[in-house]
Amino acid sequence: LAKTTQPISMDSYEGQEVNITCSHNNIATNDYITWYQQFPSQGPRFIIQGYKTKVTNEVASLFIPADRKSSTLSLPRFSLSDTAVYYCLVGDGGVRTGGFKTIFGAGTRLFVKA
Amino acid sequence: EAGVAQSPRYKIIEKRQSVAFWCNPISGHATLYWYQQILGQGPKLLIQFQNNGVVDDSQLPKDRFSAERLKGVDSTLKIQPAKLEDSAVYLCASSLVSRGRPVGHSPLHFGNGTRLTVT
Numbered sequence: 001l002a003k004t005t006q007p008i009s010m011d012s013y014e015g016q017e018v019n020i021t022c023s024h025n026n027i028a029t030n031d032y033i034t035w036y037q038q039f040p041s042q043g044p045r046f047i048i049q050g051y052k053t054k055v056t057n058e059v060a061s062l063f064i065p066a067d068r069k070s071s072t073l074s075l076p077r078f079s080l081s082d083t084a085v086y087y088c089l090v091g092d093g094g095v096r097t098g099g100f101k102t103i104f105g106a107g108t109r110l111f112v113k114a
Numbered sequence: 115e116a117g118v119a120q121s122p123r124y125k126i127i128e129k130r131q132s133v134a135f136w137c138n139p140i141s142g143h144a145t146l147y148w149y150q151q152i153l154g155q156g157p158k159l160l161i162q163f164q165n166n167g168v169v170d171d172s173q174l175p176k177d178r179f180s181a182e183r184l185k186g187v188d189s190t191l192k193i194q195p196a197k198l199e200d201s202a203v204y205l206c207a208s209s210l211v212s213r214g215r216p217v218g219h220s221p222l223h224f225g226n227g228t229r230l231t232v233t
């Protein structure tokens with residue numbers, strides 16, 4: 001399984017774009033990159049998933065360079081309601097293992113800058 | 115669609131007692147996961163089912179933890195006997211199996227968890 005590394009915490013002013021970068025140097029050919037968001041007292045919530053280049057939805061954008069060894073989650077306009085922990089995961093959906101293995105790291109705590 | 119349902123929401127027990135958590139996944143989701151999340155850490159996978167078969171239970175402390183998914187739908191996670199270090203949030207998640215899709219990862223849908231306090 002590809003290991004991921006992301007900052008422990010980040011802060012930003014409201015209204016600014018926030019970018020969280022995740023490193024996954026040993027990502028495999030079949031691996032997808034998935035980001036989850038977790039608010040206090042709730043389970044993680046799927047935000048976005050991608051394989052290469054750029055993916056955008058109503059919540060965020062995901063940028064993946066050609067070598068796929070990192071990815072960047074971008075929140076266009078950070079607001080207080082975006083204060084949460086963000087997890088980057090890498091996995092192949094179990095094509096090789098016969099099942100889906102989903103391993104979470106410690107995540108990035110994103111909060112408002114005073 | 116209805117989300118993943120878990121109960122109870124909170125549970126407080128004394129060490130050496132037993133406790134059980136229940137999970138009802140999203141209808142049609144073949145894969146079910148139990149995670150343990152200790153305060154300040156990311157969720158740790160305990161066990162993963164596909165239908166009613168176990169795919170991965172390598173991190174399940176089998177001397178005290180057990181889980182079942184008898185009919186391939188609901189699941190129960192049990193701890194017997196509980197220890198102080200079992201205090202955590204126990205999260206259940208489910209996902210679709212991506213049949214016909216050569217690669218990829220079906221997103222997990224989580225419940226809001228059961229917060230267990232062992233005193």
